[in-house]
Amino acid sequence: MEQTKQSPKKIAHIGIAVYNIEASIPFYTKYLGLTLEKTEEVESEQVKVAFIKIGESRIELLEPLSEQSAIHTFLEKKGEGIHHIALEVDQIDQRLIDLKQNGIRLINEQSKQGADNAQIAFLHPKSTNGVLFELSQHI
Numbered sequence: 001m002e003q004t005k006q007s008p009k010k011i012a013h014i015g016i017a018v019y020n021i022e023a024s025i026p027f028y029t030k031y032l033g034l035t036l037e038k039t040e041e042v043e044s045e046q047v048k049v050a051f052i053k054i055g056e057s058r059i060e061l062l063e064p065l066s067e068q069s070a071i072h073t074f075l076e077k078k079g080e081g082i083h084h085i086a087l088e089v090d091q092i093d094q095r096l097i098d099l100k101q102n103g104i105r106l107i108n109e110q111s112k113q114g115a116d117n118a119q120i121a122f123l124h125p126k127s128t129n130g131v132l133f134e135l136s137q138h139i
């Protein structure tokens, strides 16, 4: 088995699909006492995201900006809930090559710009126990 040497460092975030970010934030901030770091719109993905810090990780709330958004499709099919788990990695593009060589199906063959200045790529849930994993590298 080919393997990229360094293990993922942590859960970068857990992505949760929501209908309305503003309406969702008080549960995390007011009732759980967590801190909202920032909200941001990612035009290329047609999503609005909010990052809520929890220890060394974050919760990423995702609201669709249009019907073209994958989050819109997810909400239509499944309603609100956990959408993906993001792993913080180094050498993201090399890692994608290694995963592919090991037969892991990729949604993104190369990393792309995501929220929070991260390079990201998604792995296909068919290869990962039905979980949508995102690899995320902060540069």
Ligand code: ZN
Pocket (backbone or CB within 6 Å): 013, 015, 060, 084, 086, 134
């Ligand atoms: Zn994410």
